[in-house]
Amino acid sequence: MTAQQLRTMRLVSLCTAVLTLVVYLSTLTHVHTFDALSYILDVSRKPWQQLFHPHHLAYGPFGAMIASLSQTDTATALQLANAVAGSIGSGLLFATVYRRWHRVDVALLAAFSCAFSYAYWYYAVEVEVYTLATLCIIAVLWLAMDPAPARVRWRVGLAVALAGAVLFHQTNALLAIPLVVRAWPDLRAGGIARRGWLIAGAGGVAMVVLAYAWVMGIVSGFTTYSAAHQWLFDYVDSGWWGGRATLTDIRDGLADTVAAGWGGYLAVATVVLSALSYWSTRTRLEQPWLVVWMVTYGVFFSWWEPDNIEFWIATTPIAVMFLVAPLAQVARTDRRVLIAFALLLTSFAVNLTAIRVRGDAQTDLQRRIALAVAEASQPADLVLVPDGLQELYLPYYQHREHFLSVNAAIAAQGSWEAGCASIQESILQTHRAGAAVLLASDFLTPSETMQQRYGLSPQAVSDCVADILPLLEDVPMPAGVPAHTRLPNAGALLSSDRWAVLTGTPLGWMWGNATPQPADAGWQLGVSLDPSITTPILDRAMPKRVVMTIAATGTADRRGQLFVATALNQFDEAHAVAWTYGEGRQTIAIELGQISALPSRLIQLRIDPVADGAGGSVTLYGISLEYK
Known part of the structure; x- marks a missing residue:
């Protein structure tokens, strides 16, 4: 390369990177x-x-370093880092192609x-690993x-670039295959050339191995092979990737x-143009090791997750080199070059519009849903969300931490049976704590992927939460936001006569010296040792007043007490009302005005249906609060 060509390469590479960066900074996404x-949080x-x-x-750790050095929020800091990396990659790719053919166009x-x-651009204005990994690939x-x-x-340089590519995304270990093909003539020839390739390769491998060893052995403190193996392969073995490819994907x-x-x-238009140019110019296919590179990555990602554009970013720099190679053999004014630029401008215009639309927070449905959910609930309420973005939108945009999805429950517990039990326990504890449960309609209809992976049907999810379904009430939502229902908190249920008839599981209630059994559309308690x-x-x-419908069967004692808590789980005789009742079912209205030092708010109630139990049973059919 002449001195003039070197100056041209450096100047235009810099201009390419700067122009790319300007476009990226003007299109940073606001919809993640x-x-x-996940990375931002x-x-x-x-x-x-x-x-x-x-x-x-x-x-x-790279993101943490960038965020700590930045004067802006974490999301913007990481986006800026990606935009810079993407633009540097653009400039370096220009230099690579210019050095090969000495053609600026x-x-x-x-x-x-x-x-x-689209893929390279979108992830360069987003918070993602692939742009940094691709920069290393271009290096x-x-x-x-x-x-x-x-x-x-x-x-x-090669050792650092290799290590960076693998450390920013593990799948780039595939680079070893095309690089061995590239280095093979030198490896066979021996001497300093072979030594240089081996040193570079060994250096890259050493940096990767030492980094993983440091993280596993020192940072994470794994002391057993099984612990290290689980950390390394748990993500791979989750079942979400590999073997599900179709030609459509x-x-x-x-x-x-x-x-x-x-x-x-x-x-198709670009490939046809390039293929016709290869044929008419008799251009040989670009270096064989690059063919091996494309085939290696193409086969793997076609198996791994072919419909995910983020994985194809790594092949894009190689693909464009193949596509432009025959154009380097024709004049700058050749119509094929002009058509190629027209296709580039068309792609730019299409993707500019798409990225601006996708990145517009004003049209982000998930953000509207998160806002509507936050406005319709309290921080302590449990939100049962569909699998997907709401698991992250709620904590990031609305600072809500109490939510659960089917996918999260299964991932945490290892099976649907255990996951269902954890959902039920979360509902129970939320209700016991005096909070409500908000349920998205989509929660009851898991995605097709979830259904296929776990054999999970919508009916199974509905069965899991069947106890609360009769108690749910519709929640008003803005237009366009999916339907939500609410299990009101226990106080709201009692105040609205929703517990006037007690059926099913006594959700959130606590029982002392008794185990309730559903019986005759109520809850039956065997009497022994002062049940409560x-x-x-x-x-x-x-x-x-508190109104109860109750029946005693075969009990020797018919004296009951109702306690009003002065604080959480704090009950005493000074805040209790006693009553007596006869055999059979009856409704009892207990006037709370009988308590001389009645608190202004009702925290909890405790019912002792008999004072001295010795056999028989008591069935509670209903309880409600009356304010008039």
Whole structure:
């Protein structure tokens, strides 16, 4: 390369990176993906020691470092880092292609086709690992395209780029295959060239191995093989990836990688143009090791998760090199070059519109849902959400932490049976604590993926929460927001006569010296050792009276007491009302005005149906609060 060409390469590479960065900064997204919100929340909340993910080991601590150095919020800081990395990758790809063919127009086509493809662009303005990993991949491409294994700087550079690619995403260990093909002539020849490749490769492997060993052995303190194995492979073995590919998935993934909506048409047009140019110019296919690179990544990601555009980003720089190669053999004014630029501009316009629309917070339905849920609930309320973004939108945008989904329950407990039990326990504890339960309609209809993976039907989810379904009431929601229902807190249920007839499980109530059994549309308690029943936290204005429908069968003692709590679980004789009743079913109205020092709010009630139990049973059919 001449001195003039070197100056041109450096200047235009810089201009390419700057122009790309300007576009990225003007299109930073305000609507985040599930993974992006996960990273943002992790970096914002967790100590750095807990930020190491085995599949992208470096990204968590890198994000923490960027956030700590930034004067802005975590999300913006990480987005800016990605935008800078993406624009540097664009500039470096220009330099790589220009060095290969010494054509500014062809290099610009390659650089901007990559930079403004939908997948590369979107993840460069989002919080994600793939842009940083792809920057490292482009650095490997730059170094391996024109190897200089005798130079120490080249060896160090390749080792660092390789380690970075793998540490920012583990799947880039696949780079070993094409690089062995690239290095094979030098490895066979021996001498300093072989030594340079081996040193670079060994250096990259050593950095990766030492990083994982440090995290597992020192940071995480794993002392057994099983603990380390679980940390390394639990994510892989979760069942979400691998083996589910269809041709439709591959088609959709590749099309969306190029452009949103129009990707398939633009991809076909570009491939046809390139293929015709290869044929007419008799251009040989670009270096064989790059073919191996494309095939290796293509086969793996077609198996792994082909419809996910984030995985195809890593192949985009190589793909554009193949596509522009024959155009380097024709004149700058050749119509094929002009058509290629027209396709690039079309792709840019389509993707610019798509990214602006997708990134517009004003049209973000999930954010509207989270806001509506927050406005319709209290922080202590449990929200049963559908699997997906609400698990992250609620804590990030609305600072709500008390929520649960079917997927989260199964992931935490290991099976649907245990997950269902944890959902039921969460509902119970929420109700016992005096809070409400908000249930999204979509919670009862798990996604098709969940149904296929766990054999889980909507009926199974409904059966899991069957006890509360009769007590649910509709919650008004803004237009366009999916329907929600609410299990009111215990105080609201008692105040609205919802417990006038007690059926099913006595949700949230606590029982002493007795085990309630459903009987005759009520709750039956065997009488022995002074049984008692205590309500959940009610936290209501003090009513005038408590009305109970109760029946005693075969009990020797017919003296009962109603206690009003002065504080949580604090009951005494000074705040109790006694009553007597006869055999059979009857309704008793207990005037709370009989208590001389009656608190202003009703925290809890405790009912002792008999004073001295010795056999028989008592059945409670209903209880309600009356204010008039």
